[in-house]
Amino acid sequence: MAEKLFGHAADVENAILVSVHNGVGAGIMVDGTVLQRRVGNIGEIGHIQIKPYGKRCHCGNYGCLETEVSLSAALEKAEQLLSEGHPSMLRDQPLTIESLCTAAVFGDGVAQRVIIELGQHLGRGIAILVNLFNPQKVMIGSELNRAKTILYPAIEECVKSQALPSYGENLQFMETRFYTQGTMAGAALVKQALYDGSLLIRLIEG
Numbered sequence: 001m002a003e004k005l006f007g008h009a010a011d012v013e014n015a016i017l018v019s020v021h022n023g024v025g026a027g028i029m030v031d032g033t034v035l036q037r038r039v040g041n042i043g044e045i046g047h048i049q050i051k052p053y054g055k056r057c058h059c060g061n062y063g064c065l066e067t068e069v070s071l072s073a074a075l076e077k078a079e080q081l082l083s084e085g086h087p088s089m090l091r092d093q094p095l096t097i098e099s100l101c102t103a104a105v106f107g108d109g110v111a112q113r114v115i116i117e118l119g120q121h122l123g124r125g126i127a128i129l130v131n132l133f134n135p136q137k138v139m140i141g142s143e144l145n146r147a148k149t150i151l152y153p154a155i156e157e158c159v160k161s162q163a164l165p166s167y168g169e170n171l172q173f174m175e176t177r178f179y180t181q182g183t184m185a186g187a188a189l190v191k192q193a194l195y196d197g198s199l200l201i202r203l204i205e206g
């Protein structure tokens with residue numbers, strides 16, 4: 001809702017926001033309305049199974065999108081590649097999402113492998129959403145946006161090959177406006193807009 005009111009979804013009526021932090025989730029906006037259901041949002045894509053023999057997820061299933069694509073999964077994958085002895089600039093510094101993304105942008109093979117694989121898994125989940133909701137825009141909210149020059153082509157390639165061709169055409173991919181602050185900043189902005197009346201004015205104008 002914050003992205004619709006103040007962010008990068010202000011110019012469209014149909015958009016999907018995919019957030020990748022410790023978990024993976026999505027917000028889905030159809031005709032200007034963020035879909036809701038009886039318990040919270042609609043868009044629990046984190047528990048779509050993408051690897052039947054993957055790791056056990058806290059939900060009880062195996063190989064959920066969330067177990068493959070969260071920030072901790074990215075760091076774990078990088079650690080695994082480093083422990084296998086692959087050369088990487090990540091050996092000389094503490095392994096964080098920031099250092100991983102910076103290394104990927106600088107052309108580090110290990111870091112790029114992690115980001116590209118993650119993008120492909122994420123792309124599979126996003127392609128399902130695109131087929132279901134035919135959005136105009138897909139927004140990614142994640143610290144991984146630091147490596148978007150590597151991440152987005154991997155996501156886009158996967159989505160364009162797995163979504164209906166007409167749905168993939170002119171589909172825009174971009175970062176959310178509030179990605180560095182998680183979703184709390186967005187929630188705070190919406191709450192503030194409710195109190196000061198600006199949300200009401202926008203709704204009336206809309």
Ligand SMILES: [Zn+2]
Nearest residue numbers: 047057059064
């Ligand atoms: Zn799960």
